[in-house]
Amino acid sequence: MLAQHETWQYRWRKTASRTILYLVLFAGAAIMMLPFFWMLTSSLKAPHEMTLRTIQWFPKVPQWENYKIAWNAAPFGTYFKNSFTIALAVTFIEVIFSSLAAFAFAKFNFFGKNFLFVLFLGTMMIPGEVMLIPNYITMVDFGWVDTYYALIIPWTVSVFSIFLLRQFFMSIPHDLFEAALLDGCGKFRFLTTILLPLSKPAIVTVMLFKFIGSWNSFLWVLIMTNTPKMRTIPVGLTYFVSDVGSYYNYLMAASTFAMAPILILFLVLQKQFIQGIAHTGLKG
Amino acid sequence: MIKIPSEMRTKKYWRETFEAYLYLLPAFVVLGMFSFYPVVKSIYMSFFDWSLLRQQQYFVGFENYQRILSDKVFHQAINNTIRYVIGYVPFSIGLALIVAVLLNSKIRFRGTLRLAYFLPWVTSSVAISMVWRWIFNQHYGLLNMLLVRLSNMVNAVVSFVTLGNYPEVWQFSNPNWLMDPKWTIINIVIIAVWKSMGYNIVIFLAGLQNVPNELYEAAEVDGASPWQSFRKITLPLISPTTFFISIISIIGAFKLFTEIYVLYTGRPGPLNSGMTIVYYVYRNAFERYRMGYASAAAYILFGIIFVFTLIQMAVAKRKVHYAS
Numbered sequence: 001m002l003a004q005h006e007t008w009q010y011r012w013r014k015t016a017s018r019t020i021l022y023l024v025l026f027a028g029a030a031i032m033m034l035p036f037f038w039m040l041t042s043s044l045k046a047p048h049e050m051t052l053r054t055i056q057w058f059p060k061v062p063q064w065e066n067y068k069i070a071w072n073a074a075p076f077g078t079y080f081k082n083s084f085t086i087a088l089a090v091t092f093i094e095v096i097f098s099s100l101a102a103f104a105f106a107k108f109n110f111f112g113k114n115f116l117f118v119l120f121l122g123t124m125m126i127p128g129e130v131m132l133i134p135n136y137i138t139m140v141d142f143g144w145v146d147t148y149y150a151l152i153i154p155w156t157v158s159v160f161s162i163f164l165l166r167q168f169f170m171s172i173p174h175d176l177f178e179a180a181l182l183d184g185c186g187k188f189r190f191l192t193t194i195l196l197p198l199s200k201p202a203i204v205t206v207m208l209f210k211f212i213g214s215w216n217s218f219l220w221v222l223i224m225t226n227t228p229k230m231r232t233i234p235v236g237l238t239y240f241v242s243d244v245g246s247y248y249n250y251l252m253a254a255s256t257f258a259m260a261p262i263l264i265l266f267l268v269l270q271k272q273f274i275q276g277i278a279h280t281g282l283k284g
Numbered sequence: 285m286i287k288i289p290s291e292m293r294t295k296k297y298w299r300e301t302f303e304a305y306l307y308l309l310p311a312f313v314v315l316g317m318f319s320f321y322p323v324v325k326s327i328y329m330s331f332f333d334w335s336l337l338r339q340q341q342y343f344v345g346f347e348n349y350q351r352i353l354s355d356k357v358f359h360q361a362i363n364n365t366i367r368y369v370i371g372y373v374p375f376s377i378g379l380a381l382i383v384a385v386l387l388n389s390k391i392r393f394r395g396t397l398r399l400a401y402f403l404p405w406v407t408s409s410v411a412i413s414m415v416w417r418w419i420f421n422q423h424y425g426l427l428n429m430l431l432v433r434l435s436n437m438v439n440a441v442v443s444f445v446t447l448g449n450y451p452e453v454w455q456f457s458n459p460n461w462l463m464d465p466k467w468t469i470i471n472i473v474i475i476a477v478w479k480s481m482g483y484n485i486v487i488f489l490a491g492l493q494n495v496p497n498e499l500y501e502a503a504e505v506d507g508a509s510p511w512q513s514f515r516k517i518t519l520p521l522i523s524p525t526t527f528f529i530s531i532i533s534i535i536g537a538f539k540l541f542t543e544i545y546v547l548y549t550g551r552p553g554p555l556n557s558g559m560t561i562v563y564y565v566y567r568n569a570f571e572r573y574r575m576g577y578a579s580a581a582a583y584i585l586f587g588i589i590f591v592f593t594l595i596q597m598a599v600a601k602r603k604v605h606y607a608s
Contacts, residue, residue, distance in 0.1 A: 025386055029400035032478065036403065038426050039415045055429045097310040104307035111301040116308065123319045127539060127589055129562050130582045133569050134322035134329065137336070157314040187303065216408040218542045223570050234410035241414065241549055248418045255411040266406045270399060273406075277483065278490035 043067070043252035050249050063249070070253040073244060075228050079236035084261075086151045086232060087214040091207050093156040098206065099199075101157075102165035103191050107177050120159045136223055150224045151232070155214060161206040168202035169195060205276030208269060215262055233258045326579040334576030341576070348580035358581070360556050361564040364469055368560070369537040371473040376533055377526065379477065380484030385518065387485065388492045398489070402482030409479070413546035416475050420461035420547075428458055462547070465557030472543050472558065480536075484529050491525030492518070523604040531596055538589050541566065561585045 042050065044062040070076075104110070105117055135154060144150040172195060180190045196203065221235045231239065237258050244250050266273060305312075330349070333342040352358050383401060387394055404412065419426045435456040443451045461467045495518060503513040519526075541562040544552060552559040552567070561581065569578035 021386055021389065021391065025383070025391070025397055028383060029397050032400050032404060032481070034426075035412070035415050035419060035478070038419060042418060051424055053423065053429070055426065055433070097314065100307045101311035104304040108300055108304040108307070109297070110304035111298070113304070116312075119320075120311075120315065123315060123323070125590070125593075126319075126323055127535070127582075127586055129539065129565055130326055130579075130586050131319060131322035132565070133575050133579050133582065134325040135318055136569070137325075137575065138317070138322070140336070153314070154318040157311045157318075159315070162311065212406055216410075218408075218410055218545075219566070223566075234408050237410050237414065238546060238550070241546075248421070248424075251414055252418060255414045258411040259407050262406050262408065263403070266403070270402075274398070274402065274486050277486045 039252045039255055042249055043256050045249050047247070047249065050247075066249050066253045067257065070240075070244075070250040071257070073250065074236060074240045074254075076233075076236065076254070076257070078229060079231055079233045082151075082230060083215055083232040086148065087211050089148075089152045090155045090214045091210045093152070094158060094161060094210050095203060095207055097157050098161040099165055099191070099196060099203070101162045102169055103187075103195065105162070105166045106169035107174070107187075107195075120162060124159050124163075132219070132223075139224060145224060146226050146230050148230075151221060151230070154220075155217075158210065161210065164206055165199065165202055168199050172198055201272065201275070204269070204272045205279065208265075208273055208276060211265070212262055326582060329576045330580035330583055332576040334574070334579070336573040336575055344576070348577045349584070352577065352581050352584060357556060357559060358561075358564055361559045361561050364558065365538060365540065365560045367469050368472060368476075368540055369534060371469060372476050372537050373530065373533045375473065376477045376480050376484060377529055380481050380529075381488055381526070383481070384485045384488035384492060385514065388489060398482075398485065401485050404479045405482040407479075409542040410546050412479065413475060413543050416471070417462065417547055420471060422458065422460040422463070425461070427461065432456055432458075463554055465554045468544075468548075468553040468557035471547065472540065475543055475547070476537070476540075480533070484533070487529055488522065488525060491522040495521045520605050527596070527600045527604045531593060534592055534596070535589055538562075538585065538592075561588070 041058055043066055044064065045056075045059040045066075046061070046063050049056055049059055101120075105113065139145050139150045142149070144153075176194070177190060180194060181187070185194075215232075216234060217232075218234045221232050222238075225231050225235060228236070228239070237254060240254055241251065331343060331345055333344045333347075335341070387398060391397075422428060435454040438454050439452050442453045443449075459467060461471055499517050499521075500513055503517060508516070539562050540560045544558040544560060544563055545566075548554075548558055552563045562585065565578045565581045565585065568574045568581060
C-alpha cells in the first residue's frame with residue numbers, strides 16, 4: 001500500500017488547496033491595494049477623463065502637471081514644513097523624556113514607584129477626548145493657539161512609549177547596571193552610553209510610532225490652528241477640499257503627496273515597524 | 285503603628301528616590317499639565333454651564349448630563365456609534381484572522397502580501413478618506429462602476445443558466461453612497477475595516493507564531509481536519525491575542541471622528557446619520573463653545589468605554605486561555 005502522501009488524490013487535493021490559498025490571498029491583496037491604485041491613476045487623469053461613466057484604468061496621457069496645479073493651489077509648502085517640524089520635534093523630545101522616565105521606572109528603587117507607575121498607566125485608560133476641552137482652554141489661556149507650542153508640547157510624553165521602553169530596559173540584566181555603577185559609571189552615563197544603544201529596536205519602534213502618529217494627527221491640529229501658516233498636511237488637505245471642490249484629479253494628486261513621506265518611511269523601515277507592532281501586541 | 289520597611293530608613297534609598305524623581309520630572313510635568321489636570325478639570329467643568337464666549341460660568345449640577353441623555357441627537361450618536369462598532373469589530377477581527385491564518389502557512393511572497401495588507405494602516409485617515417470619497421462618488425466613483433460590471437456579469441450568467449427566465453436578478457440601482465443616510469455607517473465600516481486589517485493581521489501573525497507546530501502535527505496524525513485543528517488548537521491558543529485586538533478595536537471604534545469629518549467635509553453625514561459620540565463632543569465644544577456640556581458628553585463616552593472594557597475583561601476571565 002502506498003503511503004498517504006504518495007497517492008494522487010492527496011497530491012491533487014494539496015495542489016488545489018494551494019491554488020485556492022494563493023488566489024484568495026492575492027485577490028485580497030489586490031482589493032487592499034485598489035484604492036491606492038485608483039488614487040494614483042486618478043491623479044494623472046485629464047478633467048474629461050474624470051467624468052467617464054465606465055472604468056478607465058489608466059489615463060490616456062498622464063497629466064503630470066496635475067501635481068503642480070494641486071501643489072500651487074494651496075500653501076502645501078508651508079503645510080509640509082509644519083508637519084515635518086512638528087513630527088520631528090515631537091518625536092525627538094518624546095524619546096528623550098520617555099527614556100528618562102522609563103529608566104527611572106526600570107532601574108531605580110524609589111518611594112512611590114508603584115503608585116506613580118499605576119497613575120501613569122491609568123491615563124492610557126482615559127480617552128483623549130476627555131482631555132481635549134480643558135487642554136484647549138489651557139492653550140487659550142497660555143496664548144498658544146495657532147503656535148508650534150500648542151502642536152508640540154502636549155504631545156512630548158506618551159505613557160505608551162514609557163511603558164514600552166521600561167519593558168525593554170527591564171529585559172537588560174540588572175547586573176550590568178550594578179557592575180557599571182561599581183566601576184564608577186554614573187547613572188546618566190549608563191543610560192546614554194550603554195542602555196540606549198542596547199535598546200535600539202525599542203527606541204526605533206517608539207520613534208516610528210510617534211512620527212507617524214504626529215504626521216497623521218488631525219483633531220487637535222484642527223482645533224488648535226486658525227490660519228494657514230500653522231496648518232499641517234492633514235488639516236490643510238481638508239481645507240483644500242473646500243477650495244477645489246470636486247476636482248478630484250487635483251484632490252487625488254494632493255492626497256498622493258500628503259501620503260508619500262509616510263509611505264516612503266514605512267517602506268524603508270517596514271521590518272522594524274512590523275516587528276514593533278508584533279512586539280506591542282504580545283505585551284498587551 | 286505602621287512598620288517602615290528597613291530599606292526606607294537608609295540614606296541611599298532617599299537619594300535614589302530624589303534621583304528617580306529628577307528623571308521623571310519632564311514626563312511628570314507634561315502629563316500633569318495635559319493629562320492629570322484636564323481629567324479632573326473636565327469633571328469639574330461638566331457640572332457648569334461653561335461657555336467660552338463669556339467670563340462668568342454657572343454651576344448647574346447634573347443638568348448637562350440630564351440634557352445630553354435626553355437629547356435626540358445624542359441618542360442618534362449612540363445609536364450610530366453602536367451600529368458602527370457592531371459592523372466594524374467582527375469584520376475587522378474575523379477577516380484579519382482568516383488572512384493571518386492563511387499567511388501563516390508555508391507560502392511564497394509572504395512578505396509582499398503582508399506588506400500589501402498592511403499599507404493602509406500607516407496612511408493618514410484624512411488623505412485616505414478623501415480617496416474613498418472619490419471611490420464612493422455616485423456617477424464617476426470606482427465602486428459603482430465595478431458594481432455595474434459585476435451585476436451585468438451575474439445577470440448574464442443567471443440568465444444563461446436559467447435559459448433566459450431571469451434576465452435581471454440583480455437590478456443595479458446606482459446607490460448614492462454619500463448622500464443616502466442608510467449607507468453612512470456602512471461606508472465608514474468599509475473604510476475602517478480596510479484600514480485596520482493590516483495591523484490586526486500583524487498582531488495575529490505574532491500570536492500564531494507562538495502556537496507550537498507539534499500540536500498541529502499531532503492533530504494531523506490523529507486524523508483531525510484542518511477546520512478541527514483551527515477550532516481546537518488555534519482559536520484557544522491565540523485567545524489572548526484576540527482579546528487584545530478586540531479591546532483595542534472596540535475602544536478605537538467608539539472614538540470614530542476623523543473619517544466622518546473628512547468623508548462628509550465637516551458635516552456629520554446626511555441627516556446626522558454619521559453623528560458619533562466624539563462628533564457630538566466636537567460640535568458642542570468647538571462649533572458651539574458649550575464647553576461644560578461637551579465635557580459631560582466626553583465623560584459619558586469615557587463611561588461607556590469603561591463599562592465595555594470591564595465586560596470584556598469579565599468575558600476574558602472565562603474564555604481566554606493564558607499559557608501558564
